[in-house]
Amino acid sequence: MINGLVHWIAQNFPNIYNLGWSGDTGWGTSILQIIYMTFWPSIFGGVLGLFFGVILVLTEPGGILENKFWFNFCDKLISILRAIPFIILLACISPLTRLIVGTEIGDTAALVPLTLGIFPFYARQVQVALESLDPGKVEAAQSLGTSNWDIIFDVYLKETRSEIIRVSTVSIISLIGLTAMAGAVGAGGLGTTAIQYGYRDFANDVTFLATVLVVIMIFIVQVVGDFLAKKLNHQHR
Amino acid sequence: MSIIQLDHVSVTFKRKKAADVQAVQDVTLHIEKGDIYGIVGFSGAGKSTLVRTINLLQKPTAGNVVVGGVDFVEDGKQVISGKDLQARRRKIGMIFQQFNLLNETTVIENIAFALKHSDLSDDELEEKCHELLKLVDLEDKANAYPAQLSGGQQQRVAIARALANDPEILLSDEATSALDPQTTIQILDLLKKLNRELGLTIVLITHEMDAVKKIANKVAVMENGRVVENGNLRDVFLQPKAELTQKFVGGSLAVVDTLKSLNISLAENEALYQLVYSLNNVAKSIIIELYREVGVEASMLYGNVEVLADEPVGTLLITVKGDANKQKATLKFLNDEGVTVTELDERGNRL
Numbered sequence: 001m002i003n004g005l006v007h008w009i010a011q012n013f014p015n016i017y018n019l020g021w022s023g024d025t026g027w028g029t030s031i032l033q034i035i036y037m038t039f040w041p042s043i044f045g046g047v048l049g050l051f052f053g054v055i056l057v058l059t060e061p062g063g064i065l066e067n068k069f070w071f072n073f074c075d076k077l078i079s080i081l082r083a084i085p086f087i088i089l090l091a092c093i094s095p096l097t098r099l100i101v102g103t104e105i106g107d108t109a110a111l112v113p114l115t116l117g118i119f120p121f122y123a124r125q126v127q128v129a130l131e132s133l134d135p136g137k138v139e140a141a142q143s144l145g146t147s148n149w150d151i152i153f154d155v156y157l158k159e160t161r162s163e164i165i166r167v168s169t170v171s172i173i174s175l176i177g178l179t180a181m182a183g184a185v186g187a188g189g190l191g192t193t194a195i196q197y198g199y200r201d202f203a204n205d206v207t208f209l210a211t212v213l214v215v216i217m218i219f220i221v222q223v224v225g226d227f228l229a230k231k232l233n234h235q236h237r
Numbered sequence: 238m239s240i241i242q243l244d245h246v247s248v249t250f251k252r253k254k255a256a257d258v259q260a261v262q263d264v265t266l267h268i269e270k271g272d273i274y275g276i277v278g279f280s281g282a283g284k285s286t287l288v289r290t291i292n293l294l295q296k297p298t299a300g301n302v303v304v305g306g307v308d309f310v311e312d313g314k315q316v317i318s319g320k321d322l323q324a325r326r327r328k329i330g331m332i333f334q335q336f337n338l339l340n341e342t343t344v345i346e347n348i349a350f351a352l353k354h355s356d357l358s359d360d361e362l363e364e365k366c367h368e369l370l371k372l373v374d375l376e377d378k379a380n381a382y383p384a385q386l387s388g389g390q391q392q393r394v395a396i397a398r399a400l401a402n403d404p405e406i407l408l409s410d411e412a413t414s415a416l417d418p419q420t421t422i423q424i425l426d427l428l429k430k431l432n433r434e435l436g437l438t439i440v441l442i443t444h445e446m447d448a449v450k451k452i453a454n455k456v457a458v459m460e461n462g463r464v465v466e467n468g469n470l471r472d473v474f475l476q477p478k479a480e481l482t483q484k485f486v487g488g489s490l491a492v493v494d495t496l497k498s499l500n501i502s503l504a505e506n507e508a509l510y511q512l513v514y515s516l517n518n519v520a521k522s523i524i525i526e527l528y529r530e531v532g533v534e535a536s537m538l539y540g541n542v543e544v545l546a547d548e549p550v551g552t553l554l555i556t557v558k559g560d561a562n563k564q565k566a567t568l569k570f571l572n573d574e575g576v577t578v579t580e581l582d583e584r585g586n587r588l
Contacts, residue, residue, distance in 0.1 A: 134335070134337070136333055136335050136337040137337050137338075137339065139294055139333075139337065140331070140333060140337035140338075140395075141339075141350075142294060142326070143292055143294060143326060143329070143330070143331035143399075143408075144326065144327065144330075144350070144351045144398065144399075144401075144402075145322075145323045145324060145325070145326035145327035145354065145402070146323070146350070146351075146353060146354070147323060147354070150350075150353055154339070154342075154350060154353075155339065158339070158341050158342070159339055159340060159341050161341060162341075232341070233341075234340055234341055234382040234383075234384055235340045235341075235384055236384055
């Protein structure tokens with residue numbers, strides 16, 4: 001059956017067929033690249049974003065570790081990074097990229113700007129999620145004589161986990177958008193397929209299929225995210 | 238020494254573009270071990286802010302706070318380290334109007350959370366949690382999530398959690414205000430039981446005089462950040478001095494109102510007395526006894542019974558006819574019977 005499908009594609013959509021599956025330009029390669037470029041920045045950006053989101057909430061006025069200096073520092077840093085358009089960020093941090101991963105081109109090089117591009121966005125979302133927690137719960141935990149670590153992990157992060165999963169889903173979807181942009185300047189993945197092998201070669205069928213595959217990927221992330229967010233929520237009867 | 242000593246405590250909130258807010262002003266309160274100390278006042282009176290200075294959820298800007306013999310605050314400066322404060326807080330339980338349970342953990346995990354820093358082994362910890370659930374009569378809900386419980390049940394979980402580290406003090410911040418009257422009574426009964434059985438000192442913040450009347454033995458009335466009156470429940474209740482207290486006590490003390498509306502005038506040899514006595518101690522009919530023992534005629538203007546902290550307390554307003562000797566004998570007789578007597582003028586002012 002698969003052979004039949006491949007044959008049918010070769011007959012009707014030669015542009016798609018000609019890219020192959022596993023070569024440099026292959027569909028399989030592109031799919032693996034986009035997963036690679038989504039996975040690692042999700043991990044690195046996720047850790048950085050959670051870290052900064054938590055720091056913002058802890059040090060903000062009225063927070064349990066209220067600290068004007070660190071709050072302002074992190075707040076401004078996040079704002080500045082968020083203000084840089086991603087396509088420009090890609091270009092302007094290339095020396096930093098070379099320093100960290102040793103190269104300026106390809107999917108591995110894209111990990112650095114992708115991480116830097118997504119974490120400030122995620123940090124803000126985490127901040128909002130954590131701020132949705134009723135301050136009374138933090139107060140109650142303090143009254144029990146628990147430590148600040150307990151309050152961060154057992155109160156802030158655990159109580160808002162469903163909200164955090166929801167904003168993580170939004171951020172990962174945003175990140176997939178960024179990988180396509182990185183792909184457009186040659187980082188690989190479905191973005192490269194759609195723009196360089198499709199759009200620039202006037203192969204509209206390639207662009208279209210790449211788009212469909214990206215949409216499917218986003219759809220899967222959304223469904224999994226919604227499922228987890230619902231599963232981990234006990235706020236209502 | 239009092240278990241909670243607040244001396245000249247003030248809390249001022251600084252605001253950028255407006256005048257500072259003085260939430261608590263120069264409050265001195267000493268709460269003894271085993272007290273159920275009611276603090277009443279309308280919202281915004283500073284009750285919640287005041288009670289938070291006891292476990293330093295709110296840092297006072299002036300004054301001294303000493304809890305359980307440990308200095309927390311001296312002259313508005315925190316003198317206890319963060320680590321020590323955490324340990325001390327475990328001995329000061331607190332419950333809230335909105336319960337503030339952790340919604341993503343089960344009932345038993347909520348209680349275990351409070352025991353995170355205890356030395357108990359896992360088995361002991363589980364046993365302790367079940368004991369606490371038994372105490373609040375919720376053993377069957379151990380694995381439920383808070384959202385699956387009613388308000389009263391949630392507050393009982395909160396009480397179990399607050400008691401997890403065997404505290405000496407329980408602070409209750411409007412703990413019954415979000416509950417219906419029936420549930421309120423259950424929670425108040427539970428607090429009373431804990432006070433009796435565990436010797437728990439309870440500080441009860443509320444705007445409901447009935448809650449205080451039911452279980453407190455002492456009461457402070459707050460207005461605009463100040464304590465305008467405090468003392469034994471009975472004294473404050475039956476002989477309120479401050480205007481606000483009279484308002485709070487409301488219908489309970491209709492003596493002055495009654496006198497005003499009666500508009501009586503006393504004869505030369507007539508005196509007006511307000512009698513306050515416990516119905517548990519004074520079984521006889523006072524008016525008949527006065528006639529029989531002292532030989533004076535007393536006529537009753539007003540009578541009322543209040544239940545204060547489980548004790549039925551009667552208030553009588555009587556006029557007594559007789560010369561100075563008879564009046565003296567009347568007072569002596571009443572005092573001997575254990576009746577608190579206050580002589581009033583026709584307008585209800587104390588003489």
